[in-house]
Amino acid sequence: MKVLVLGAGQLARMMALASTPLNIDVLAYDVNNNSVVNPLAPGESLGDLTQGIAECDVITAEFEHIDHAILEQCQRSGKLQPSATAIMTGGDRRLEKALLTECSVSNAKHVIVDNQQSFEQALSELSLPIIFKSALAGYDGKGQWRLKDSDQAQALWSELSEFLTENPTQALVAEQMVPFDREISIIGARNKNGEVKIYPLTENFHQNGVLSVSLAQACDEALQQQALSAFTKLTENLGYTGVLAIEFFQVGEQLLVNEIAPRVHNSGHWSQQGADTCQFENHIRAVTNLPLGNTELVRPTAMINILGTDTVPEALLAIAGLSLHWYGKTKRAGRKMGHINVSAADCETLVSKLEQVASLLPETDFPGVKSYIQSL
Ligand code: ATP
Ligand code: MG
Numbered sequence: 168m169k170v171l172v173l174g175a176g177q178l179a180r181m182m183a184l185a186s187t188p189l190n191i192d193v194l195a196y197d198v199n200n201n202s203v204v205n206p207l208a209p210g211e212s213l214g215d216l217t218q219g220i221a222e223c224d225v226i227t228a229e230f231e232h233i234d235h236a237i238l239e240q241c242q243r244s245g246k247l248q249p250s251a252t253a254i255m256t257g258g259d260r261r262l263e264k265a266l267l268t269e270c271s272v273s274n275a276k277h278v279i280v281d282n283q284q285s286f287e288q289a290l291s292e293l294s295l296p297i298i299f300k301s302a303l304a305g306y307d308g309k310g311q312w313r314l315k316d317s318d319q320a321q322a323l324w325s326e327l328s329e330f331l332t333e334n335p336t337q338a339l340v341a342e343q344m345v346p347f348d349r350e351i352s353i354i355g356a357r358n359k360n361g362e363v364k365i366y367p368l369t370e371n372f373h374q375n376g377v378l379s380v381s382l383a384q385a386c387d388e389a390l391q392q393q394a395l396s397a398f399t400k401l402t403e404n405l406g407y408t409g410v411l412a413i414e415f416f417q418v419g420e421q422l423l424v425n426e427i428a429p430r431v432h433n434s435g436h437w438s439q440q441g442a443d444t445c446q447f448e449n450h451i452r453a454v455t456n457l458p459l460g461n462t463e464l465v466r467p468t469a470m471i472n473i474l475g476t477d478t479v480p481e482a483l484l485a486i487a488g489l490s491l492h493w494y495g496k497t498k499r500a501g502r503k504m505g506h507i508n509v510s511a512a513d514c515e516t517l518v519s520k521l522e523q524v525a526s527l528l529p530e531t532d533f534p535g536v537k538s539y540i541q542s543l
Contacts (some may be wrong), residue, residue, distance in 0.1 A: 170182070170226070175197040175204050175209055189448070220240070226248070227430075238251040248408040248454040257430070260303075260305070264277055283328065290317070297314045298311060299311065301338075350373065352381075354366045356409065356450060357408060358453040364449070365398055369381045378472055379533075383469070384517070390420070412434065437508055443463070475502055479528070488510040
């Protein structure tokens with residue numbers, strides 16, 4: 168069995184690592200140079216997209232911002248899982264919002280902005296502060312503008328109208344800022360038979376718009392049920408196959424969807440050590456129509472992203488229950504280079520272990536991590 172992943176980054180790499188014991192081969196398609204590569208050793212080209220499609224049994228994706236012509240070519244082969252529509256929905260905030268509305272899944276109040284009239288409509292319908300997000304190609308907090316004060320509205324509109332003129336396929340989603348208690352996400356898998364399994368809700372701490380730490384511990388059953396309900400409605404509507412992530416804002420006892428990602432997700436990396444079957448293996452199982460693996464929390468686990476640095480203190484590896492995952496990428500400021508998973512038998516031990524880990528991590532490379540861990 169061969170699976171071709173659209174995208175040749177760390178998510179394809181971790182899918183390959185998780186698939187090897189199942190005798191499933193994973194190839195990756197690098198969209199930047201139209202070449203199929205081995206995601207574990209991406210130097211040599213093994214062919215172009217047409218050859219990759221012909222050679223594999225199943226095609227899937229590690230990101231949603233993929234040229235539509237590529238998605239359509241893959242869809243025509245009958246091998247693409249999840250569907251081109253599902254991937255495009257995750258890559259376009261307009262389609263995402265329409266899906267949430269159609270499925271009656273709660274999300275932040277919003278207005279689609281593509282001209283001055285709709286900008287003014289956003290100002291009158293939403294209360295400040297408002298966040299404007301580009302409909303296409305946003306990630307890690309890029310393509311976002313915040314309006315806190317109505318005095319700034321005209322200056323912001325000049326900037327946004329310039330952006331829209333320069334990028335005619337774009338629009339903006341203006342969203343009311345949600346005064347959330349915390350950000351959490353659910354990762355789940357659905358296979359072709361409609362079998363669904365979700366992992367426990369994960370708490371996410373962001374720094375400068377980028378995920379920094381995810382924490383998976385035993386969670387509130389009522390919240391977990393709300394997340395399952397949203398997951399089921401969205402995946403049924405899309406006829407979805409694979410792993411899907413949903414980011415939520417928690418406000419009191421209510422979950423509001425922030426966004427969805429039609430793929431394995433950074434906030435699910437903890438599952439490599441915290442669950443019997445990690446999100447990467449479950450994604451591969453789902454798209455190859457195998458039974459899904461257990462998604463229960465086996466032990467509380469936290470994930471810390473390594474951003475923009477290619478070294479961490481070796482002493483970390485002496486801590487029991489700590490695993491280091493490097494992605495083999497060239498260092499660049501802010502780039503996701505790897506992650507650290509820390510597990511323990513119970514939450515209390517996990518927190519004290521995390522304090523030990525934080526004391527070894529330099530604040531310059533891991534801003535805010537220490538204080539987040541101290542707040543647990
Ligand atoms: P990702 O890398 O997760 O795909 P992104 O750049 O696509 O991120 P969002 O997740 O929509 O963008 O926003 C980034 C962060 O900005 C959120 O995690 C949250 O902290 C904040 N944010 C976004 N929308 C809102 C909102 N409506 N209210 C409050 N905070 C928000
Ligand atoms: Mg996000």
